[in-house]
Amino acid sequence: EAGVAQSPxxxxxxxxxxxxxxxxxxxxxxxxxWYQQILGQGPKLLIQFQNNGVVDDSQLPKxxxxxxxxxxxxxxxxxxxxxxxxxxxxxxxxxxxxxLYGYTFGSGTRLTVV
Amino acid sequence: xxxxxxxxAALSVPEGENLVLNCSFxxxxxxxxxxxxxxxxxxxxxxxxxxxxQREQTSGRLNASLDKSSGRSTLYIAASQPGDSAxxxxxxxxxxxxxxxxxxxxxxxxx
Numbered sequence: 495e496a497g498v499a500q501s502p503x504x505x506x507x508x509x510x511x512x513x514x515x516x517x518x519x520x521x522x523x524x525x526x527x528w529y530q531q532i533l534g535q536g537p538k539l540l541i542q543f544q545n546n547g548v549v550d551d552s553q554l555p556k557x558x559x560x561x562x563x564x565x566x567x568x569x570x571x572x573x574x575x576x577x578x579x580x581x582x583x584x585x586x587x588x589x590x591x592x593x594l595y596g597y598t599f600g601s602g603t604r605l606t607v608v
Numbered sequence: 609x610x611x612x613x614x615x616x617a618a619l620s621v622p623e624g625e626n627l628v629l630n631c632s633f634x635x636x637x638x639x640x641x642x643x644x645x646x647x648x649x650x651x652x653x654x655x656x657x658x659x660x661x662q663r664e665q666t667s668g669r670l671n672a673s674l675d676k677s678s679g680r681s682t683l684y685i686a687a688s689q690p691g692d693s694a695x696x697x698x699x700x701x702x703x704x705x706x707x708x709x710x711x712x713x714x715x716x717x718x719x
Contacts, residue, residue: 498651525705536612536697536709537652550706585651589705596642597707599652 498600506606512574515603519588529585610635614710629683631698640701
Protein backbone atom coordinates (compact mmCIF):
# COMPACT_ATOMS: atom_id res chain seq x y z
CA GLU A 495 0.00 0.00 0.00
CA ALA A 496 1.44 3.34 -1.05
CA GLY A 497 1.81 5.88 1.73
CA VAL A 498 0.81 9.52 1.94
CA ALA A 499 2.77 11.45 -0.69
CA GLN A 500 3.84 15.06 -0.18
CA SER A 501 5.80 17.50 -2.30
CA PRO A 502 8.05 19.34 -2.30
CA UNK A 503 10.25 17.99 0.50
CA UNK A 504 11.91 21.33 1.12
CA UNK A 505 11.13 24.92 0.19
CA UNK A 506 12.92 28.18 0.94
CA UNK A 507 11.15 31.45 0.16
CA UNK A 508 11.41 35.08 1.10
CA UNK A 509 8.83 36.68 3.33
CA UNK A 510 5.78 38.02 1.50
CA UNK A 511 6.18 35.42 -1.26
CA UNK A 512 3.62 32.69 -1.86
CA UNK A 513 4.08 28.93 -1.64
CA UNK A 514 1.97 25.83 -2.22
CA UNK A 515 2.24 22.29 -0.88
CA UNK A 516 0.66 19.19 -2.36
CA UNK A 517 -0.60 16.00 -0.72
CA UNK A 518 -1.90 12.73 -2.12
CA UNK A 519 -3.50 10.59 0.62
CA UNK A 520 -3.75 6.82 0.79
CA UNK A 521 -6.30 5.52 -1.67
CA UNK A 522 -9.71 5.16 -0.04
CA UNK A 523 -8.97 7.41 2.91
CA UNK A 524 -11.84 9.86 3.12
CA UNK A 525 -10.32 12.08 5.79
CA UNK A 526 -7.31 14.30 5.10
CA UNK A 527 -5.49 16.59 7.50
CA TRP A 528 -2.87 19.32 7.29
CA TYR A 529 -0.75 19.87 10.37
CA GLN A 530 1.88 22.53 11.10
CA GLN A 531 4.86 21.51 13.22
CA ILE A 532 7.11 24.30 14.45
CA LEU A 533 10.58 23.22 15.57
CA GLY A 534 10.51 21.72 19.05
CA GLN A 535 6.71 21.53 19.21
CA GLY A 536 4.08 18.92 18.50
CA PRO A 537 2.03 19.14 15.31
CA LYS A 538 -0.96 21.50 15.32
CA LEU A 539 -4.03 20.84 13.17
CA LEU A 540 -4.59 23.48 10.49
CA ILE A 541 -7.46 21.96 8.53
CA GLN A 542 -9.37 18.68 8.26
CA PHE A 543 -11.30 17.51 5.21
CA GLN A 544 -13.92 14.78 4.99
CA ASN A 545 -13.99 13.88 1.29
CA ASN A 546 -13.92 17.37 -0.27
CA GLY A 547 -15.71 19.18 2.55
CA VAL A 548 -14.04 21.07 5.40
CA VAL A 549 -14.69 19.59 8.87
CA ASP A 550 -12.43 21.83 10.97
CA ASP A 551 -10.40 24.87 9.96
CA SER A 552 -10.63 26.72 13.27
CA GLN A 553 -6.85 27.05 13.60
CA LEU A 554 -6.14 27.97 9.99
CA PRO A 555 -4.94 31.60 9.62
CA LYS A 556 -7.43 32.36 6.91
CA UNK A 557 -6.00 35.77 6.07
CA UNK A 558 -2.95 34.06 4.54
CA UNK A 559 -3.56 30.30 4.43
CA UNK A 560 -5.94 28.48 2.13
CA UNK A 561 -6.51 24.82 1.33
CA UNK A 562 -8.60 22.77 -1.02
CA UNK A 563 -9.19 19.13 -1.71
CA UNK A 564 -10.00 18.48 -5.32
CA UNK A 565 -12.58 15.76 -5.95
CA UNK A 566 -12.02 14.42 -2.46
CA UNK A 567 -8.55 13.06 -3.26
CA UNK A 568 -5.46 15.31 -3.61
CA UNK A 569 -5.11 18.44 -1.52
CA UNK A 570 -3.17 21.69 -1.81
CA UNK A 571 -2.22 24.04 1.03
CA UNK A 572 -1.22 27.58 0.08
CA UNK A 573 0.36 30.41 2.02
CA UNK A 574 0.14 33.94 0.62
CA UNK A 575 1.93 36.07 1.73
CA UNK A 576 4.36 34.10 3.88
CA UNK A 577 5.71 35.41 7.18
CA UNK A 578 8.87 34.43 9.05
CA UNK A 579 6.78 32.63 11.70
CA UNK A 580 5.40 30.29 9.02
CA UNK A 581 8.73 28.47 8.98
CA UNK A 582 7.78 24.94 9.97
CA UNK A 583 7.22 21.43 8.71
CA UNK A 584 3.83 20.98 7.07
CA UNK A 585 2.53 17.46 7.51
CA UNK A 586 -0.28 15.85 5.62
CA UNK A 587 -2.10 12.83 7.05
CA UNK A 588 -5.02 10.68 6.05
CA UNK A 589 -7.30 8.18 7.73
CA UNK A 590 -10.34 6.03 7.17
CA UNK A 591 -13.61 7.47 8.45
CA UNK A 592 -13.50 5.10 11.37
CA UNK A 593 -12.00 5.74 14.77
CA LEU A 594 -10.84 2.15 14.98
CA TYR A 595 -7.97 3.07 12.74
CA GLY A 596 -5.24 5.60 13.25
CA TYR A 597 -3.60 8.13 11.04
CA THR A 598 -0.92 7.75 8.38
CA PHE A 599 1.39 10.71 7.94
CA GLY A 600 3.43 11.82 4.96
CA SER A 601 7.10 12.80 5.25
CA GLY A 602 6.23 16.49 5.35
CA THR A 603 7.40 19.65 3.63
CA ARG A 604 9.99 21.72 5.46
CA LEU A 605 9.36 25.41 4.79
CA THR A 606 11.93 28.07 5.58
CA VAL A 607 10.89 31.71 5.24
CA VAL A 608 13.81 34.15 5.14
CA UNK B 609 -9.71 22.89 25.41
CA UNK B 610 -7.66 19.67 25.42
CA UNK B 611 -4.04 20.03 26.46
CA UNK B 612 -1.51 17.23 26.13
CA UNK B 613 1.75 17.27 28.09
CA UNK B 614 4.73 14.96 27.75
CA UNK B 615 7.36 14.52 30.39
CA UNK B 616 10.31 14.51 30.20
CA ALA B 617 11.06 16.76 27.22
CA ALA B 618 14.33 14.91 26.69
CA LEU B 619 15.76 11.66 28.00
CA SER B 620 19.16 10.03 27.56
CA VAL B 621 19.77 6.47 28.74
CA PRO B 622 22.37 3.75 28.11
CA GLU B 623 21.60 0.93 25.75
CA GLY B 624 19.74 -2.02 27.23
CA GLU B 625 17.74 -0.11 29.82
CA ASN B 626 13.99 -0.28 30.11
CA LEU B 627 12.33 3.14 30.06
CA VAL B 628 8.97 4.86 30.40
CA LEU B 629 7.71 7.93 28.59
CA ASN B 630 4.78 9.80 30.07
CA CYS B 631 1.82 11.58 28.51
CA SER B 632 -1.00 13.39 30.31
CA PHE B 633 -4.15 15.01 28.98
CA UNK B 634 -6.67 17.35 30.57
CA UNK B 635 -9.99 16.15 29.10
CA UNK B 636 -10.81 12.47 29.57
CA UNK B 637 -13.49 12.52 26.82
CA UNK B 638 -11.21 10.99 24.22
CA UNK B 639 -11.85 8.39 21.54
CA UNK B 640 -8.37 6.98 21.37
CA UNK B 641 -4.71 7.73 22.02
CA UNK B 642 -1.89 7.17 19.58
CA UNK B 643 1.88 7.08 20.07
CA UNK B 644 4.09 8.17 17.19
CA UNK B 645 7.79 8.12 16.49
CA UNK B 646 9.47 10.94 14.57
CA UNK B 647 13.02 10.71 13.24
CA UNK B 648 14.90 13.94 12.40
CA UNK B 649 13.62 15.47 9.18
CA UNK B 650 10.99 12.78 8.75
CA UNK B 651 7.27 12.42 9.13
CA UNK B 652 5.47 10.56 11.92
CA UNK B 653 5.36 6.79 12.17
CA UNK B 654 2.47 5.31 14.14
CA UNK B 655 3.63 2.95 16.88
CA UNK B 656 0.54 2.04 18.89
CA UNK B 657 -3.14 3.00 18.89
CA UNK B 658 -5.22 2.49 22.04
CA UNK B 659 -8.99 2.81 21.82
CA UNK B 660 -10.75 4.52 24.73
CA UNK B 661 -12.22 1.19 25.85
CA GLN B 662 -8.80 -0.46 26.03
CA ARG B 663 -6.22 -0.35 28.79
CA GLU B 664 -3.08 -1.22 26.85
CA GLN B 665 -1.55 -2.25 23.54
CA THR B 666 1.68 -4.09 22.83
CA SER B 667 3.92 -4.31 19.79
CA GLY B 668 7.25 -6.06 20.13
CA ARG B 669 9.32 -4.25 22.77
CA LEU B 670 6.74 -1.48 23.09
CA ASN B 671 3.81 -1.39 25.49
CA ALA B 672 1.42 1.54 25.84
CA SER B 673 -1.11 1.92 28.61
CA LEU B 674 -4.09 4.21 28.94
CA ASP B 675 -5.86 5.40 32.10
CA LYS B 676 -8.64 7.70 30.95
CA SER B 677 -9.90 8.51 34.44
CA SER B 678 -6.55 9.95 35.48
CA GLY B 679 -5.76 11.41 32.06
CA ARG B 680 -2.53 9.48 31.64
CA SER B 681 -0.76 7.24 29.17
CA THR B 682 2.67 5.67 29.32
CA LEU B 683 4.88 4.18 26.64
CA TYR B 684 7.20 1.47 27.94
CA ILE B 685 10.23 0.53 25.86
CA ALA B 686 12.00 -2.65 26.88
CA ALA B 687 15.69 -3.38 26.30
CA SER B 688 16.35 -0.07 24.55
CA GLN B 689 18.59 0.03 21.46
CA PRO B 690 20.42 2.92 19.73
CA GLY B 691 17.92 2.61 16.87
CA ASP B 692 15.18 3.65 19.28
CA SER B 693 16.65 7.16 19.38
CA ALA B 694 13.97 9.52 18.07
CA UNK B 695 11.28 11.90 19.26
CA UNK B 696 8.18 10.20 20.62
CA UNK B 697 4.85 11.99 20.40
CA UNK B 698 1.55 11.10 21.97
CA UNK B 699 -1.71 12.35 20.53
CA UNK B 700 -5.28 12.06 21.81
CA UNK B 701 -8.13 11.56 19.38
CA UNK B 702 -11.25 13.57 20.02
CA UNK B 703 -14.25 15.00 18.25
CA UNK B 704 -14.39 14.40 14.52
CA UNK B 705 -11.20 12.32 14.48
CA UNK B 706 -9.09 15.34 15.43
CA UNK B 707 -5.69 14.62 17.02
CA UNK B 708 -4.20 16.87 19.71
CA UNK B 709 -0.47 16.33 20.16
CA UNK B 710 1.92 16.72 23.02
CA UNK B 711 5.23 18.44 22.42
CA UNK B 712 7.17 15.19 22.37
CA UNK B 713 9.99 13.49 24.27
CA UNK B 714 13.38 13.44 22.55
CA UNK B 715 14.95 10.09 23.38
CA UNK B 716 18.66 9.29 23.00
CA UNK B 717 19.96 5.77 23.56
CA UNK B 718 23.71 5.72 24.14
CA UNK B 719 25.68 2.67 22.93
